[in-house]
Amino acid sequence: EVQLVESGGGLVKPGGSLRLSCAASGFIFSDYNINWVRQAPGKGLEWVSSISSTSAHIYYADSLKGRFTISRDNAKNSLYLQMNSLRAEDTAVYYCARVYGSGTYPLDYWGQGTLVTVSS
């Protein structure tokens, strides 16, 4: 069974940092691109970042302006999101999602999400 489990969320002060993790199981992690998608309370889905299977290709939403860094460790079947200079508007549930490897590359499996709250 494919599983993605996020962790690392919590309460952080504005300007602070946080590192999210996503642990994958039930599939060959190193074969798949993975994305981070976030959802602010009561709002829609916002794509954050993506990383290819070998980390050769990395993309970020323009709105992040270099504050976030995505990475992965295929030996540990894990994905990470380092978030720096956090702002109140970064408050959201953060999901990791696997990219289905063919067709139009949809996000076929999602984790349950981890909540990040940025507040003083």
Added chain:
Amino acid sequence: DIQMTQSPSSLSASVGDRVTITCRASQSISSYLNWYQQKPGKAPKLLIYSASSFQGGVPSRFSGSGSGTDFTLTISSLQPEDFAIYYCQQSYSNLITFGQGTRLEIK
């Protein structure tokens, strides 16, 4: 970035109704359009990819169509479990984007 616009933003319907949700892209995205369903407190679930292909386990009452800039998601006969928020998403660009969502409510 490619902008995705869904309409309507919200919709009230009854069990058994046929409903259609529209998604428009700001430029042509071929068939790189996917649909998701999200229920309260849950992660989104992939329904349809490549504009019209079913994800495994999705009931046949769901269907998708379109290409280029205009796409639709149709539910042929609403069931109680279909009341949720629906999102379209383009994967044509490396910078993927979602529509703002359509909330489907019980009338």
